[in-house]
Amino acid sequence: MSVSIALAGKPNCGKSTFFKAATLANVEIANYPFTTIDANHGVAYVRTTCPCRELKLNCGNCRDGVRFVPIGMIDVAGLVPDAHKGRGLGNAFLDNLRQAKAIIHVIDASGGTDIEGAPVPVGSHNPLEDIKFLEHEITMWLSGILKRNWERLSRKVQAEGLKLEETIAGQLEGAGITEAHVKTALTRLKLPRDKPHMWTDEQIIELSDMLRAESKPLIFAANKIDVASQENIERLSKVGAIPISAAAEVALRLADKTGAIKYIPGDADFVESPNLSGVQKEALAKMRTLMKKYGGTGIQKCINETVFKLLDLIVVYPVEDENRFTDKKGNMLPDAFLLKRGSTPKDLAFMIHTDIGKGFLYAVDARTKMRLGEKHELKNGDIVKIVAVK
Ligand SMILES: Nc1nc2c(ncn2[C@@H]2O[C@H](COP(=O)(O)OP(=O)(O)OP(=O)(O)O)[C@@H](O)[C@H]2O)c(=O)[nH]1
């Protein structure tokens, strides 16, 4: 999987429900803290417009012109304040955030769970209190890793002239931090580069915080809007949270699966089948009201914002026959790749296969049949044939 995003937050906020809604995997969900202990890994989808309709074709790989591109999703155990000091389940599971390129911080907007995730009467906990601690815990986790061998490493940098960026990135490699991340952070922070062994704890934490923000950007999802007060939803929206109901999305996707309704994830409405029972209709009517108010359940919106805004990725469709938009077997628009904006056809070639990347000659834009050189910048929705030496 090219990109993975993680669901994180305090216990009992609805991470596994979000995960189930996005992946339809059967995972444990319950109203008490630490239901999830081992992380769940699954495949979720980012929603985009399939190019086939505009080409007056029907590719067979989309749903009514709506294309779903797979990404990895990780549902981790709940995190409580001071987890980095071993509270709650401690910070071993923070390791599950390693592969994540971004984080959706799920917040219980209903105020029905305290800071540790224990159930309390709805509205009695202020969800704004849950906003900050997650970033802090991740920062402290990173600074913990960095500090582990800091004395020795920083002296080595000085004595042996090792590259500072490389040394720090090496130490944090497991957390998905690259030399480029370190370089950006060091430049911004203006830390005294020649004397790393003199850095204070605060400076190491400052660096860790910047590295976290660079390597694991995060958005807020205000969950349980079906029971949350309007006041709480507004408070959280003000700080940029996306209002969501993971439970509603699970219900809708399951109803779609059984054929009770037709619902395309991310739509603001659904179509009911005839012959539904009164109870079903009533439940659906409630969901419809909620969806009308917020433009949907918010789950797909969270995934899309994470992938397209936070990570700034684009979707590109490689094909082998640029006239039919197919692979060798005749499958139309068989694959969709997520690439960083600014990627070139050669980057795409390397993503398909190292050999194709190495043998890259040129690419063809399947829409215009124009040749694209290796420096050409790809756009979202491009359909591209790669020509490489065999
Ligand atoms: N009303 C409402 N309840 C929800 C929603 N999403 C989740 N819940 C409930 O919140 C409780 C916790 O859900 P989980 O998905 O298990 O939460 P979690 O964050 O994975 O919890 P841990 O694994 O313990 O950290 C369950 O009782 C869910 O049914 C929602 O959108 N609305």
Ligand SMILES: [Mg+2]
């Ligand atoms: Mg869980």
